[in-house]
Amino acid sequence: MNRYLANVNGWTIGAILIIILLFIPNVSIVTGIFSSASENWAHIKEYMLVNYIKSSLTLVFFTAMFTVVIGLSLAWLIAQYDFPLRSFMKWALILPLSIPPFIGAYTYHGIVNYTGVIQKTLRNQFEIVPNPSFFDIMNVPGAIFIYTLFLYPYVYMITRIFLSHQSASLIESARTLGKGPWEIFLKVVIPISRVSIIGGVSLVVLEVLNDYGVVKYFGIQTFSTAIFQTWFGLGDLDSSIKLAASLMGIVIFILIIERILRGGKQYSYSTTKVRPLPLVKLKGKSAVFATMYTLVIFSIAFLVPVIQLMDWVILTFGKVPMGEVLVYTRNSVTVAALSATLIIVFSLIVGNFSRIVHHKFAKLLPKLTILGYSIPGAVIAVAVVTTFIALDRFLAPVYEFIGIDSGLVLSVSLFMLISAYIIRFFAIGYNSIESGFDKIGTDFRDASRMLGVSRLRTFFKIDVPMMKGAIISGFVLVFVDILKEIPLTLILRPFNYDTLATKAFQYASDEKIMEASQASLLIVGVSAIAIIIFHKLLREEPK
Amino acid sequence: MKRSMIFLVVAMMLVLSACSSANNTNTKNEAAKTGSEVKTGEVNLYTSRHYDVDNELYKKFEEETGIKVNVIKGEADELIERIKREGTATKADILLTADVGRLFRAKEDGLLQEVSSDILSKQVPSNYRDTDDMWVGLTKRARVLVYNKDKVKPEDLSTYEALTEDQWKGRVLVRSSESVYNQSLLASFIEINGEEKAKEWAQGIVNNFARNPEGGDRDQAKAIAAGIGDIAIMNTYYFGQMLNSQEPEEVKVAENLGVFFPNQETTGAHVNISGAGVVKGSKNAENALKLLEFLTAEEAQAKFASANYEYPVNNNVEPSELLKSWGEFKEQDIPLSTLGENNAKAIMIFNEVGWK
Numbered sequence: 001m002n003r004y005l006a007n008v009n010g011w012t013i014g015a016i017l018i019i020i021l022l023f024i025p026n027v028s029i030v031t032g033i034f035s036s037a038s039e040n041w042a043h044i045k046e047y048m049l050v051n052y053i054k055s056s057l058t059l060v061f062f063t064a065m066f067t068v069v070i071g072l073s074l075a076w077l078i079a080q081y082d083f084p085l086r087s088f089m090k091w092a093l094i095l096p097l098s099i100p101p102f103i104g105a106y107t108y109h110g111i112v113n114y115t116g117v118i119q120k121t122l123r124n125q126f127e128i129v130p131n132p133s134f135f136d137i138m139n140v141p142g143a144i145f146i147y148t149l150f151l152y153p154y155v156y157m158i159t160r161i162f163l164s165h166q167s168a169s170l171i172e173s174a175r176t177l178g179k180g181p182w183e184i185f186l187k188v189v190i191p192i193s194r195v196s197i198i199g200g201v202s203l204v205v206l207e208v209l210n211d212y213g214v215v216k217y218f219g220i221q222t223f224s225t226a227i228f229q230t231w232f233g234l235g236d237l238d239s240s241i242k243l244a245a246s247l248m249g250i251v252i253f254i255l256i257i258e259r260i261l262r263g264g265k266q267y268s269y270s271t272t273k274v275r276p277l278p279l280v281k282l283k284g285k286s287a288v289f290a291t292m293y294t295l296v297i298f299s300i301a302f303l304v305p306v307i308q309l310m311d312w313v314i315l316t317f318g319k320v321p322m323g324e325v326l327v328y329t330r331n332s333v334t335v336a337a338l339s340a341t342l343i344i345v346f347s348l349i350v351g352n353f354s355r356i357v358h359h360k361f362a363k364l365l366p367k368l369t370i371l372g373y374s375i376p377g378a379v380i381a382v383a384v385v386t387t388f389i390a391l392d393r394f395l396a397p398v399y400e401f402i403g404i405d406s407g408l409v410l411s412v413s414l415f416m417l418i419s420a421y422i423i424r425f426f427a428i429g430y431n432s433i434e435s436g437f438d439k440i441g442t443d444f445r446d447a448s449r450m451l452g453v454s455r456l457r458t459f460f461k462i463d464v465p466m467m468k469g470a471i472i473s474g475f476v477l478v479f480v481d482i483l484k485e486i487p488l489t490l491i492l493r494p495f496n497y498d499t500l501a502t503k504a505f506q507y508a509s510d511e512k513i514m515e516a517s518q519a520s521l522l523i524v525g526v527s528a529i530a531i532i533i534f535h536k537l538l539r540e541e542p543k
Numbered sequence: 544m545k546r547s548m549i550f551l552v553v554a555m556m557l558v559l560s561a562c563s564s565a566n567n568t569n570t571k572n573e574a575a576k577t578g579s580e581v582k583t584g585e586v587n588l589y590t591s592r593h594y595d596v597d598n599e600l601y602k603k604f605e606e607e608t609g610i611k612v613n614v615i616k617g618e619a620d621e622l623i624e625r626i627k628r629e630g631t632a633t634k635a636d637i638l639l640t641a642d643v644g645r646l647f648r649a650k651e652d653g654l655l656q657e658v659s660s661d662i663l664s665k666q667v668p669s670n671y672r673d674t675d676d677m678w679v680g681l682t683k684r685a686r687v688l689v690y691n692k693d694k695v696k697p698e699d700l701s702t703y704e705a706l707t708e709d710q711w712k713g714r715v716l717v718r719s720s721e722s723v724y725n726q727s728l729l730a731s732f733i734e735i736n737g738e739e740k741a742k743e744w745a746q747g748i749v750n751n752f753a754r755n756p757e758g759g760d761r762d763q764a765k766a767i768a769a770g771i772g773d774i775a776i777m778n779t780y781y782f783g784q785m786l787n788s789q790e791p792e793e794v795k796v797a798e799n800l801g802v803f804f805p806n807q808e809t810t811g812a813h814v815n816i817s818g819a820g821v822v823k824g825s826k827n828a829e830n831a832l833k834l835l836e837f838l839t840a841e842e843a844q845a846k847f848a849s850a851n852y853e854y855p856v857n858n859n860v861e862p863s864e865l866l867k868s869w870g871e872f873k874e875q876d877i878p879l880s881t882l883g884e885n886n887a888k889a890i891m892i893f894n895e896v897g898w899k
Contacts, residue, residue, distance in 0.1 A: 040887075047894035113762065114769040115792035132769035138757035219719040219757035219899055229721060232620045233890040235648055315789045321595055378621055385628045392632070407632030491621040495587060495613035495634070506593040506616065511759040511781065514789055 015353030018346045022369045022423050025383040033245035040236045048226045056223040060208050066148040067204045071155025079163035082279040083290040091535035096301035097153040098527030100484035102213025103520045104150045106513040107305040138218040147208050149301040155200035161469045162196040168277040195438055198258055199431045210376045224376045244379040251374035255367050312517035320515050332499040336482040339421040343429035343478050351433040370427035377487030384420040417492045421482050429474040436470025476534045480527045585611040586830035590639035591619035596850035604837050610830045619645040626654050631824045636831040639819040642723045646678040646818050647883020655820035666839040671856045678820035681838055682853040686728050686813040688803040690774045691767045702806045707747025716763040716772035719756040720893035727815050730885035734877045735810050746896040756899050768796040783852025783865055804872035811875040
């Protein structure tokens with residue numbers, strides 16, 4: 001026991017506080033699993049659950065598979081080889097992340113449907129009337145296509161940063177030992193980047209599990225459909241929370257599997273020099289192939305939808321009120337940057353705690369915070385509203401004392417929305433930070449502490465610089481994610497507070513995808529700028 | 544390097560906090576400004592209508608009355624849940640939804656209070672108002688049949704029920720049962736024909752599906768053009784939007800289609816409304832009433848309805864030219880609140896008959 005008490009310090013207290021705060025709103029959902037079944041439960045079980053779970057699992061399995069194949073292959077190409085357009089592709093391949101999947105779904109459907117550019121051109125210019133079912137993407141394979149395109153960057157980004165910054169010595173050793181590229185890929189790259197791959201793909205899985213926009217539009221029935229059909233259709237929020245709680249159960253199960261997969265071998269630095277992996281220059285056919293491959297992925301996941309959006313912006317120009325577009329953009333950027341910063345700071349505190357406290361509890365506890373990312377945003381929103389209204393009631397005497405004449409203060413402010421973002425997206429930031437900590441291990445820190453340097457100083461002097469990549473990528477991921485977030489923003493925002501995402505949703509939800517293009521394109525633009533800025537930051541290597 | 548990193552983080556946080564406090568002072572200034580210029584207060588709106596014309600009308604209302612309209616737009620059920628949880632402390636004065644079922648639910652949950660005035664009763668016919676005056680309709684839309692002019696003669700069409708006949712096998716297009724418009728449609732049949740008949744109808748439609756339901760209402764019309772099916776169930780205003788689309792190809796599709804109002808000899812075409820109620824505990828109930836009166840008055844109704852190809856509820860206002868060209872039609876004669884009452888039953892039937 002004393003051994004653990006010795007670990008109690010600022011980090012521990014801070015970390016545990018953060019975890020508790022993140023977890024509190026989820027409690028009301030978790031307890032939902034034990035609530036007694038309503039009269040609707042039998043109906044839900046008989047008609048909704050089995051089929052819905054099946055299609056959810058299909059979506060999750062294939063999306064995970066394809067995102068790993070695409071994400072890892074791209075990460076490996078970019079990290080290991082030099083070929084034409086490589087330095088552009090390095091960051092451009094992250095850009096598809098800036099397109100919210102539901103916008104991607106609307107856009108792709110807009111391209112391939114009967115009045116879309118492909119069929120239209122075939123019909124009018126070439127008098128070819130193709131079988132319309134050939135262009136039908138509103139089905140399970142279509143949804144997998146959409147998810148893969150717009151989510152693979154999670155795997156790509158995390159794995160690429162890991163490979164180019166933290167695997168140099170291992171891959172170089174393999175090269176020196178005369179191993180061929182495929183052997184290096186299979187025997188070195190895959191095993192050492194396992195943590196990053198799993199980290200990335202678990203974000204993809206969670207994103208697919210809780211997505212509602214794409215499946216609703218396509219008419220695919222999944223677990224999240226069941227949650228909303230129960231809530232909106234049957235008007236039975238309790239049962240839908242019970243469903244959401246079951247979803248949390250599944251997620252906890254996935255997390256345990258992830259732990260098991262991740263456990264065992266650790267590969268941390270053997271040298272303080274975090275240096276980039278020297279590139280192998282590709283020539284001839286293989287260079288052409290590498291360029292073509294990255295170009296094709298980049299085109300279908302980013303270029304094509306963006307061109308379509310631009311086309312629509314032009315088509316609807318003047319028909320959509322532009323007035324306060326700057327205000328929406330500023331709102332989006334401010335709230336996303338602020339929330340992302342807080343998430344990264346919190347993640348660093350919790351991640352450091354989890355690393356230095358040698359106790360199972362300290363490893364597992366932070367994992368609980370991922371729950372916020374596992375269930376549909378609208379359900380989280382209910383939990384957050386409940387928590388904040390309780391908080392406002394609790395603080396009522398304080399409000400009275402300082403002369404605020406209103407029952408609700410926090411719950412009508414931006415504070416509630418930012419807190420909700422933190423609860424929801426903490427997992428994204430933490431994932432990145434955690435794999436960063438995993439990589440640097442504790443040796444350097446221990447050495448620094450042994451030499452009598454304080455904890456805080458050690459943290460800023462040793463850990464933070466070594467984790468620059470993880471911090472920056474975590475920030476960008478969270479920033480971009482918040483920029484395109486919908487359900488929380490819609491329901492938890494203060495009065496008269498619009499963001500780019502709410503604007504895009506406003507039109508898209510009413511099947512006015514052309515009118516939604518302006519706000520959608522701005523989301524993409526702002527995200528792209530963020531990705532470029534941080535790419536530049538990341539490129540200057542520590543001297 | 545390390546120092547610059549820390550510097551960067553700190554600087555960023557400073558900038559951000561400056562931004563957000565600047566934000567705050569802005570809003571405070573605005574509040575102070577409106578406070579000093581006009582003393583008529585404000586009205587807070589939770590709405591699930593997302594149309595641009597709504598904003599224009601709120602602005603107009605502000606100009607005319609000096610009452611500031613504050614808006615949170617969201618999904619109806621989530622807004623209702625938020626009001627429920629905020630309880631008596633809620634800031635919401637008006638709940639505005641695009642579907643009467645949600646208003647019914649809010650009423651059932653005791654979230655609304657009576658709203659009535661001579662002006663409202665004059666402007667909105669009683670069948671578009673709640674029997675207990677808990678909500679009032681603002682616009683109406685009809686769920687009709689749209690058909691391929693080349694393949695279907697209007698004489699072949701009669702009722703929603705007739706679509707279950709064998710001659711329509713593999714020809715009927717309709718979106719998924721998750722759409723509240725389909726839920727309300729089936730709910731109305733439960734009310735008119737009883738649960739059993741309603742289930743037979745749903746089963747009959749499923750048997751005649753041209754394909755598994757996918758996409759929105761507009762996609763059903765496009766599927767007719769693409770030859771996947773010949774007849775679609777869709778809302779009037781989506782059809783209006785297509786006819787006026789910026790994409791010439793969509794207009795072309797819509798022009799080849801005809802609109803048919805079913806059940807004209809029998810029970811009438813299905814109509815739903817978007818409407819609003821005043822939230823219980825509203826601190827600005829008077830302003831809320833003023834806004835509802837404004838929105839149902841002739842001037843606003845003309846704009847409200849025509850901008851989005853909806854039908855006005857105010858009888859003194861004519862629908863837009865396009866809607867007039869489709870002719871007048873007979874509506875279902877059932878209390879609108881029954882659409883809400885039967886909503887859950889409708890969902891269960893959809894699930895049971897396998898209407899995705």
